[in-house]
Amino acid sequence: MAGLQKCNSVAKPSFSKPIVTATDDHPCFDATLYRRIIGSLQYLTLTRPDIAYAVNVLLQHMHDPAPQHTLMLKKLLRYIKGSTDFGIPQLRTFSDADWASDSVTRKSTSGYFTFLGNTLVSWTVKKQSTVSRSSTESEYRALAAATTDTLWIRRLLLDFRINLSNR
Incomplete structure (x- = not known):
């Protein structure tokens, strides 16, 4: 789409200073392609x-992207090309009951609480709706609620076409 399949990668995704271009420079991408790429990003x-x-x-x-903005986008795409192994890490859930x-x-x-890598993405603490006859039963209910939430998060990630590895 952007024609950068064989480009060299760069080390940083951000820009500390705006890229200075000559006034007669042409943009790397037309405005429509710029919008499509930004929308995907x-x-x-x-x-x-x-x-x-x-x-x-x-x-x-x-x-209204200026030529300097298309150059900045090109730099960002070069960063992404060099860091394709970055992304969502493992999904882990922990549960407990009292x-x-x-x-x-x-x-x-x-x-229960669920982590995506080191980031907490979901947590819940609440009183169970029924009385449990044993600590095993209350732990089971907590685990069932945690599993339901984890499966929902996993399916949400799959909707975004993010396939998590089964470790």
Whole structure:
């Protein structure tokens, strides 16, 4: 699409200083292609937070990209080309339950939290809806709720075509 399949990569995705171009320079991409690429990169920021700032800077010039903005986009694409192994790490969920923790209702409290790599993406602590007869039963209920949430997150990631490895 952008014709950069054989480009060299760069080490940083962001720009500390604007790229200076001559006034008669032509843009690397036309405005329509610029918008298409930026639109695609918006979705990529969900799995690549390292490019979020650079994409945001380029989004601000989406309606009238100057030649310097197309050069900045080209630099960002070169960074992405050199860092294709970056992305979403492993999905992990932890759960626990406190059996009969409410002294009045004898209901257990369960909690779970889910990490995507080192980032907490979901957590819940709540009283279970029924009384458990044993600590095993309350742990099972907590695990069932955590599994349901984890499967939902996994399916959401698959909707974005992010396939997590089964480790």
